[in-house]
Amino acid sequence: MKDSVNLLARHPSGAPDAPGEQSDTVVQLCAFFVGEEEYVLDIQRVEEVLPLQRVTPIPHAPSFVEGVLHLRGVILPVVDLRFRLQGQPSVQSRKARLLVCRLGARRVAVRVERVAEVLRVRRGDIKPAPALRVSGRSPFVVGVCGPPDRLRLLLDLKALLRMELEREAVRPSK
Numbered sequence: 001m002k003d004s005v006n007l008l009a010r011h012p013s014g015a016p017d018a019p020g021e022q023s024d025t026v027v028q029l030c031a032f033f034v035g036e037e038e039y040v041l042d043i044q045r046v047e048e049v050l051p052l053q054r055v056t057p058i059p060h061a062p063s064f065v066e067g068v069l070h071l072r073g074v075i076l077p078v079v080d081l082r083f084r085l086q087g088q089p090s091v092q093s094r095k096a097r098l099l100v101c102r103l104g105a106r107r108v109a110v111r112v113e114r115v116a117e118v119l120r121v122r123r124g125d126i127k128p129a130p131a132l133r134v135s136g137r138s139p140f141v142v143g144v145c146g147p148p149d150r151l152r153l154l155l156d157l158k159a160l161l162r163m164e165l166e167r168e169a170v171r172p173s174k
Contacts, residue, residue, distance in 0.1 A: 023124025029145070030099065031116040031152055034082045038116060040145065040152045041101070049115055050098040069098070069109055076100065078109045084160065103158050110157070119152075121145050126154060 029040035030049075050071075055078045057067040064083040069076045078098065082090040090096060095114035100107060126145045143154035 023122065025123045026120050027123055027126075029119045029121055029152075029154070031119055032097070032099065032112040033114050033116060034112055035086055035088070037085075038146075038150070038152045039081075039112075039155050040119065041099070041155055041157060043118060045101045045103070045157060047100045047102055047107070050100060050109070052096050052111070053098060053109075066111065071100070071109070074107070076107055076109045078111060079161065081110045081112055101157055103161065108157075108161065119145075129153070 028043040030043050030046045031038060031040045033039075053069050053071070055067040055069050058065065061067065064080050066078040066080050069078050080090050082088055090111055090113060093113060097112055097115050098109040099112060099115070100109050126143045129139065129141045129143050131139065140156050140160035141153045142156045142159070144151045145154065146152045
């Protein structure tokens with residue numbers, strides 16, 4: 001499966017889209033909660049939604065990695081999204097879910113506190129997030145959508161986990 005498209009992409013020339021060209025394209029987003037905040041991911045990244053599963057902890061893993069999960073013959077890392085985004089461990093809840101997501105050739109399960117819905121949003125209704133850089137890293141909130149009283153933050157999951165994916169790629173194999 002190829003990477004999903006950049007939902008905020010512009011013309012290759014750098015010029016804004018022509019009126020009605022891409023701004024009317026409808027995209028689907030998976031909405032979920034992490035703490036009190038509502039986030040969305042491009043649905044093309046989400047392969048499936050699972051109830052919580054038994055996770056095996058890994059010694060010396062980053063603090064936001066809960067461990068690994070055995071899913072139909074494949075071992076997946078499990079990331080606690082609340083810990084990664086907010087520095088706090090997730091709360092135990094019957095509504096908690098694992099989103100199995102594809103990041104290029106890799107797959108990862110991310111723990112969220114509850115899945116809200118699948119949204120159909122016109123691409124033109126997704127606004128770019130302010131260009132904030134934290135400690136020289138790329139921003140992982142790349143857009144916002146929804147009414148002013150219920151803004152949803154569009155996550156770039158690949159950017160959110162980039163450092164860890166790069167570290168894993170250069171780790172010597174034994």
